[in-house]
Amino acid sequence: MAIIDEITCPLPAPAASQVILAHGGGGRLMHRLIEHLILPAVGNPILAALHDGAVVEVGGTRLAFTTDSYVVRPLKFPGGDIARLAVNGTVNDLAMCGARPLVLSAGLILEEGLGMDLLGELMQSLGRAAAEAGVVIVTGDTKVVDRGKGDGIFINTAGIGIVEASDPIGPSSVRPGDVVLLSGDIGRHGIAIMASREGLAFETAVESDCAPLTGPVLHLLQEGVRVHCLRDLTRGGLGAALVEIARGAGQRIEIDEAAIPVRPEVQAACELLGLDPLYVANEGRFIAFVEPQDADRALGLLRTHAVSADAVVLGRVVTGVPEVVATGVLGTTRVIDLPSGEQLPRIC
Amino acid sequence: MKFVQEFREGSAARRYARAIAAITTRPWTLMEVCGGQTHAILRFGIDRLLPPEITLIHGPGCPVCVTPLELIDKALAIARRPEVVFCSFGDMLRVPGSSGDLQGVKALGGDVRVVYSPLDAVALAQRLPEREVVFFAVGFETTAPANAMAVLRARSLGLRNFSILVAHVLVPPAMEAILASPRCRVQGFLAAGHVCTVTGYAGYDRLARTYRVPIVVTGFEPLDLLQGIYMCVRQLEEGRAEVENQYARSVRREGNTEAQRVMAEVFEVSDRQWRGIGEIPQSGLALRAPYRMFDAERRFGLTVRCAAEPAECIAGLVLQGVHTPPECPAFGTRCTPETPLGAPMVSAEGACAAYYRFRGPPEGRGRDGDYR
Numbered sequence: 001m002a003i004i005d006e007i008t009c010p011l012p013a014p015a016a017s018q019v020i021l022a023h024g025g026g027g028r029l030m031h032r033l034i035e036h037l038i039l040p041a042v043g044n045p046i047l048a049a050l051h052d053g054a055v056v057e058v059g060g061t062r063l064a065f066t067t068d069s070y071v072v073r074p075l076k077f078p079g080g081d082i083a084r085l086a087v088n089g090t091v092n093d094l095a096m097c098g099a100r101p102l103v104l105s106a107g108l109i110l111e112e113g114l115g116m117d118l119l120g121e122l123m124q125s126l127g128r129a130a131a132e133a134g135v136v137i138v139t140g141d142t143k144v145v146d147r148g149k150g151d152g153i154f155i156n157t158a159g160i161g162i163v164e165a166s167d168p169i170g171p172s173s174v175r176p177g178d179v180v181l182l183s184g185d186i187g188r189h190g191i192a193i194m195a196s197r198e199g200l201a202f203e204t205a206v207e208s209d210c211a212p213l214t215g216p217v218l219h220l221l222q223e224g225v226r227v228h229c230l231r232d233l234t235r236g237g238l239g240a241a242l243v244e245i246a247r248g249a250g251q252r253i254e255i256d257e258a259a260i261p262v263r264p265e266v267q268a269a270c271e272l273l274g275l276d277p278l279y280v281a282n283e284g285r286f287i288a289f290v291e292p293q294d295a296d297r298a299l300g301l302l303r304t305h306a307v308s309a310d311a312v313v314l315g316r317v318v319t320g321v322p323e324v325v326a327t328g329v330l331g332t333t334r335v336i337d338l339p340s341g342e343q344l345p346r347i348c
Numbered sequence: 349m350k351f352v353q354e355f356r357e358g359s360a361a362r363r364y365a366r367a368i369a370a371i372t373t374r375p376w377t378l379m380e381v382c383g384g385q386t387h388a389i390l391r392f393g394i395d396r397l398l399p400p401e402i403t404l405i406h407g408p409g410c411p412v413c414v415t416p417l418e419l420i421d422k423a424l425a426i427a428r429r430p431e432v433v434f435c436s437f438g439d440m441l442r443v444p445g446s447s448g449d450l451q452g453v454k455a456l457g458g459d460v461r462v463v464y465s466p467l468d469a470v471a472l473a474q475r476l477p478e479r480e481v482v483f484f485a486v487g488f489e490t491t492a493p494a495n496a497m498a499v500l501r502a503r504s505l506g507l508r509n510f511s512i513l514v515a516h517v518l519v520p521p522a523m524e525a526i527l528a529s530p531r532c533r534v535q536g537f538l539a540a541g542h543v544c545t546v547t548g549y550a551g552y553d554r555l556a557r558t559y560r561v562p563i564v565v566t567g568f569e570p571l572d573l574l575q576g577i578y579m580c581v582r583q584l585e586e587g588r589a590e591v592e593n594q595y596a597r598s599v600r601r602e603g604n605t606e607a608q609r610v611m612a613e614v615f616e617v618s619d620r621q622w623r624g625i626g627e628i629p630q631s632g633l634a635l636r637a638p639y640r641m642f643d644a645e646r647r648f649g650l651t652v653r654c655a656a657e658p659a660e661c662i663a664g665l666v667l668q669g670v671h672t673p674p675e676c677p678a679f680g681t682r683c684t685p686e687t688p689l690g691a692p693m694v695s696a697e698g699a700c701a702a703y704y705r706f707r708g709p710p711e712g713r714g715r716d717g718d719y720r
Contacts, residue, residue, distance in 0.1 A: 017452075018452065018455045018456060019455060020451045020452060020454070020455045021451065021454070021455075022442075022451065028685070028686055029686060032686070198462075198464060200464065258358075273464075274439075274696055323708065328391075328392055328393060329356050329357075329358050329392070329570075330356070330358050330361045330362070330392050330393060330394070330397060330570055331358055331362065332392065332393025332394075332396045332397060333393060334390070334391060334393060334706040334707070335705075335706060335707055335708035337704070337705055337708060340442075340685040340686055
């Protein structure tokens with residue numbers, strides 16, 4: 001018995017000639033789509049900042065403006081539903097600009113056949129979530145598409161807020177020495193969605209972390225914490241957010257992997273499915289880059305809010321090649337990279 | 349998490365690393381067989397805890413990596429058929445065939461679904477009697493019993509719209525093929541714990557004896573791997589070549605006899621092509637005659653003509669442990685997770701993907717991305 005000596009080799013994968021689901025996964029494919037196809041066509045300096053929202057000056061007032069579309073399945077999941085997500089996602093994008101969210105729009109794309117009871121329930125949830133986040137839904141739109149052309153309901157929300165931060169918040173403000181804070185445990189939203197979508201039964205039900213982040217963010221700003229960058233951890237999770245900021249800032253970020261809170265049930269689900277919690281989606285978590293002398297105070301302030309009660313110091317920014325390096329539980333380091341697309345459960 | 353964090357304890361890991369260093373007197377090259385072990389070694393940086401005399405090379409134990417191009421092409425052809433619901437584990441979706449991958453088939457309208465268990469595919473066939481449900485039965489001895497169960501379930505339910513595309517491979521013949529090769533560098537094996545949970549390890553005695561190579565059945569957590577390496581090095585230093593079991597909390601010598609019985613009921617051993625390696629005799633599984641009605645290849649009467657494979661990537665040599673991924677000139681440049689030249693860069697358990705992900709692309713080398 002001998003192994004064939006000639007080198008055989010799989011063919012190169014053809015470049016994607018059509019959109020695949022992974023283009024929406026918050027990873028490298030999505031970045032490539034934005035950089036190579038969208039920005040060249042419609043780019044401008046504000047869009048090119050690629051932050052969670054745009055900051056524009058109108059009549060001497062700095063406004064934050066953002067939009068997001070929600071296409072989640074199932075429509076209701078432990079800890080939330082698509083409507084609550086649509087409000088909090090957009091509110092959080094505004095908060096990440098250092099802004100106080102004011103008004104939202106809600107565009108509904110309904111699929112023929114969607115139950116009126118369910119739609120009513122989701123609209124109630126939309127209203128409740130807006131009230132909880134302190135925003136008003138002031139305009140909207142409703143369209144109906146043929147049966148089979150949608151997943152029951154898609155929701156687009158756009159939002160406007162007033163920027164309360166005096167200094168620009170974004171990757172370009174990140175400096176060596178900045179301390180990186182993480183607002184709480186990661187991975188719950190992604191696992192909750194996956195478990196309810198695929199009917200996976202875990203011993204302990206995992207609830208989404210979906211929540212508005214305005215409270216802790218505005219508290220940091222009001223108390224004069226010098227915040228250089230904020231980012232909520234949605235698709236692509238903590239890993240993708242850190243890599244994006246390292247590249248945007250042109251700085252190296254060093255994190256302590258052991259400091260990252262992951263609930264045991266989330267860790268267990270990730271082990272089972274072969275997923276890395278670092279790249280699992282969240283909807284109520286953020287990272288903040290603050291000046292080193294403000295770090296302890298910022299941590300104390302975050303811990304006074306329920307949504308960020310488990311905040312931790314995650315790491316710091318140092319001078320160097322723009323990349324993210326994590327020190328693991330064994331004391332060895334690994335490079336944190338962008339995910340390729342969506343994480344896929346492994347075979348065994 | 350109970351019974352996981354205990355096996356990732358930093359101070360215990362460093363103690364093990366010191367113990368390995370203390371007994372190592374000369375260079376040794378060990379191969380971990382399973383892609384899950386490769387992944388854990390790179391993720392936790394276990395190779396960096398070891399003394400420089402110990403070289404870890406990576407084995408063929410990534411089922412996604414070794415599934416032959418021809419079978420991927422057959423999967424694509426079946427998945428493109430309008431009557432078919434094609435079910436697969438997630439990590440097969442991105443493996444390139446001659447004409448794209450399953451993700452692309454899905455994007456063009458093929459009904460491709462990720463399932464978490466072959467029994468989910470059987471349930472789907474029950475729910476969709478007007479469709480043909482096909483499950484891509486990929487994997488080593490670890491997944492074969494569940495896939496055999498799915499066939500038995502489909503038969504007991506009288507399903508005529510369920511079939512499996514069999515791509516099973518067996519680990520011991522691949523280990524023997526590596527040992528028999530003149531290019532073999534392996535001096536000791538860390539055998540795949542999950543595979544041995546099913547098969548046991550009595551079958552490894554002959555390999556250890558014939559090729560004078562220690563084989564340590566090893567688990568997947570950092571302390572498992574370090575203990576497995578310690579046991580392997582100790583044998584080498586003492587001049588022994590035996591089969592030992594590090595993963596005793598999961599593996600018995602005789603394995604899981606019920607799982608073996610189900611496997612043997614449904615499957616028989618057959619010759620099998622390994623992607624990047626070639627044919628290894630008696631290294632695969634095929635459906636036995638009474639179950640061939642569930643064979644998707646027969647049901648869809650496929651003849652797929654495979655395109656020749658270009659020679660740039662050295663996937664085959666990586667899978668045989670002859671080279672490590674960073675030794676490939678295309679690694680991280682022309683071959684990346686988005687534009688893979690070979691399956692080991694695609695799969696979550698592929699050695700190339702593990703190096704790329706945890707050490708970064710080549711420009712990171714020499715610093716934290718250092719490839720020792």
